Amino acid sequence: MVAGFGGMLAVFVAGRLGMSQWTGIGPVERAVLLSGLAFGLAGIPMLRQGDVPLAATREPRYAASLPRPQTRWEQIAGWAGHALMALALLAYLGYLGIYVAYAAELFRWPYDYDQGESFELYDAVLHSQGEWPYRQADTFPFYSSNYPPVFHLLMLPLFPIFGQRLLAGRVLSFTITLLTAAMLGITVRRRTGGLFIPVIAALSYTASNFVYHVGPLCRQHLTMILFETLAVYFIAGAIDAGPEGARFRWRNTLVGLFFMLVAGYTKQLAVFTSVAIFGYLFLHKPWRAVGLAAGFGAVFGAVFLWLNWATGGQWWLNTIAANVNAFLMPQLIGLTQTWLKVHTLYIVLAVAMVLYEAYRGRLSIYALWFCASLGTGLMSGKWGAGAAYWVTSVAAAIVLTGFALGHARDWIAQHKAQWTGAFVVLVPLLFLVQAPRMLHLPTAGPFWGPVARVFGVEGESVYGDYPYFDTVGYTQVGHFLLPRDYAGGARIMEYVENAEGLVFSEEAAFTMLAGKPVVTNPTQLLNLYNNGLLDTSELEAMIRAEAFDVVILRAQFYPHPVLVALGEHYGVVEHVPMKGFNYIIMLPLDEVGP
Numbered sequence: 001m002v003a004g005f006g007g008m009l010a011v012f013v014a015g016r017l018g019m020s021q022w023t024g025i026g027p028v029e030r031a032v033l034l035s036g037l038a039f040g041l042a043g044i045p046m047l048r049q050g051d052v053p054l055a056a057t058r059e060p061r062y063a064a065s066l067p068r069p070q071t072r073w074e075q076i077a078g079w080a081g082h083a084l085m086a087l088a089l090l091a092y093l094g095y096l097g098i099y100v101a102y103a104a105e106l107f108r109w110p111y112d113y114d115q116g117e118s119f120e121l122y123d124a125v126l127h128s129q130g131e132w133p134y135r136q137a138d139t140f141p142f143y144s145s146n147y148p149p150v151f152h153l154l155m156l157p158l159f160p161i162f163g164q165r166l167l168a169g170r171v172l173s174f175t176i177t178l179l180t181a182a183m184l185g186i187t188v189r190r191r192t193g194g195l196f197i198p199v200i201a202a203l204s205y206t207a208s209n210f211v212y213h214v215g216p217l218c219r220q221h222l223t224m225i226l227f228e229t230l231a232v233y234f235i236a237g238a239i240d241a242g243p244e245g246a247r248f249r250w251r252n253t254l255v256g257l258f259f260m261l262v263a264g265y266t267k268q269l270a271v272f273t274s275v276a277i278f279g280y281l282f283l284h285k286p287w288r289a290v291g292l293a294a295g296f297g298a299v300f301g302a303v304f305l306w307l308n309w310a311t312g313g314q315w316w317l318n319t320i321a322a323n324v325n326a327f328l329m330p331q332l333i334g335l336t337q338t339w340l341k342v343h344t345l346y347i348v349l350a351v352a353m354v355l356y357e358a359y360r361g362r363l364s365i366y367a368l369w370f371c372a373s374l375g376t377g378l379m380s381g382k383w384g385a386g387a388a389y390w391v392t393s394v395a396a397a398i399v400l401t402g403f404a405l406g407h408a409r410d411w412i413a414q415h416k417a418q419w420t421g422a423f424v425v426l427v428p429l430l431f432l433v434q435a436p437r438m439l440h441l442p443t444a445g446p447f448w449g450p451v452a453r454v455f456g457v458e459g460e461s462v463y464g465d466y467p468y469f470d471t472v473g474y475t476q477v478g479h480f481l482l483p484r485d486y487a488g489g490a491r492i493m494e495y496v497e498n499a500e501g502l503v504f505s506e507e508a509a510f511t512m513l514a515g516k517p518v519v520t521n522p523t524q525l526l527n528l529y530n531n532g533l534l535d536t537s538e539l540e541a542m543i544r545a546e547a548f549d550v551v552i553l554r555a556q557f558y559p560h561p562v563l564v565a566l567g568e569h570y571g572v573v574e575h576v577p578m579k580g581f582n583y584i585i586m587l588p589l590d591e592v593g594p
Contacts, residue, residue, distance in 0.1 A: 004040025064193025077421025169218025192406030332381030
């Protein structure tokens with residue numbers, strides 16, 4: 001109540017005192033004020049609980065099965081329910097098959113599929129050489145990273161197997177996604193028992209469009225989610241151990257906080273999950289939580305200070321100071337609407353479970369995790385963010401969905417046995433209704449064409465002319481590659497391999513494959529420049545001296561002065577189509593001709 005109503009007051013006070021560019025109550029202010037009002041009002045019904053702890057002191061266990069059917073109707077409903085369960089599992093296993101096929105497609109692709117993949121790989125290469133990727137970006141080779149090191153360090157054991165190629169990072173991310181799905185299923189099973197609900201929960205994760213898009217990419221975001229999931233799982237296990245299991249309680253607590261630490265050094269957005277964890281610990285045992293938070297903060301801070309010292313201050317500059325990007329409200333609105341549209345069943349049941357726990361039961365850490373994860377989703381409005389920022393909330397919602405169904409089954413078994421037949425039919429039916437909301441698949445080919453025809457999307461495309469359908473709508477990822485993409489990659493590599501000197505490439509995979517130095521990390525240079533932290537004079541001087549034999553651009557995510565210098569001293573010689581983009585090949589003006 002204090003947080004909600006106090007936040008509303010703070011908005012007004014800050015605006016009236018001129019602490020922001022106050023122009024009255026617009027859409028953003030209205031959303032903030034309504035959120036504060038809702039948050040404050042939500043606390044009022046909790047007053048009825050008096051001094052009873054709000055947090056659960058034990059994770060409940062639900063009945064793993066329903067009473068045996070007694071009537072003919074219940075037997076028929078049971079048979080129908082099992083048939084629907086089989087259909088639901090088939091549908092979600094189908095999504096898993098599409099995910100595996102997509103991953104196999106990307107494993108063969110040697111270049112960037114999503115811009116930034118090769119820079120994640122190069123960070124790992126630098127670590128393997130004993131060098132930091134957090135470096136001064138003002139000087140040659142004008143490279144620095146803005147991501148913490150855990151994902152890149154996890155790649156190192158795979159280099160002897162797959163080489164220093166994107167394949168190593170993609171196999172790692174793909175495997176981590178499957179492990180996360182399994183952990184979600186295990187989490188649900190710990191409370192609900194049974195098989196169908198835990199298995200469908202696990203499959204729901206890989207069926208999500210948001211997970212599918214980035215799961216097999218050489219990107220670190222879903223690795224953070226695995227460690228967040230493990231952290232929440234072990235913290236819940238610590239509370240569940242009870243006072244008689246002190247040894248297990250402390251073991252699980254320390255393991256959970258370890259995974260939380262690792263998640264934070266995988267990606268900074270893990271801070272929202274840490275809020276849920278320490279908030280839950282505080283609700284359970286306030287003074288113990290304060291001590292644990294202090295200890296965790298000391299360890300986290302010590303690692304942070306050591307990294308900053310070891311990199312000469314570049315760690316802070318590149319991972320914190322440079323990450324203050326513009327906030328794009330239309331982008332946030334669009335991604336939020338897509339999140340709601342695609343994951344409707346999970347969000348509705350998750351919200352219902354949170355409300356039930358708040359007003360009828362006791363809050364679990366999973367309810368707080370879901371609420372806190374919405375903060376991660378709200379950060380998707382930042383420039384450079386995307387739908388992946390909502391995946392933590394998807395994982396939490398899937399767990400709460402399993403809990404909601406398990407609790408309903410338990411209540412029916414104890415109080416309304418006559419509803420058994422209806423419940424057995426309803427649960428798989430809900431997942432079957434949800435399945436088309438996440439539809440995504442290739443729409444052409446000897447196998448995928450007939451499958452797409454069944455769903456009425458044969459030959460349809462949401463991105464260029466790539467035969468791929470996605471209920472998300474327009475998406476630059478998710479489609480399979482075509483022969484022309486491989487031809488385009490080979491054509492670009494001809495320019496790179498024929499260059500005698502340096503190559504200025506917006507994607508590092510080309511130069512890495514050719515054994516040439518990686519020069520620049522465009523989006524990080526742009527982040528630094530937009531925050532007044534980058535001097536581009538040396539890079540501009542090299543461009544004006546035509547020190548680069550070839551320039552390769554795609555999205556042109558460079559600081560404005562760099563693009564101006566390129567335009568003045570290099571000319572376009574070819575546009576190479578690849579992945580739905582036109583890659584721009586530029587040479588020094590004296591080589592271009594009139």
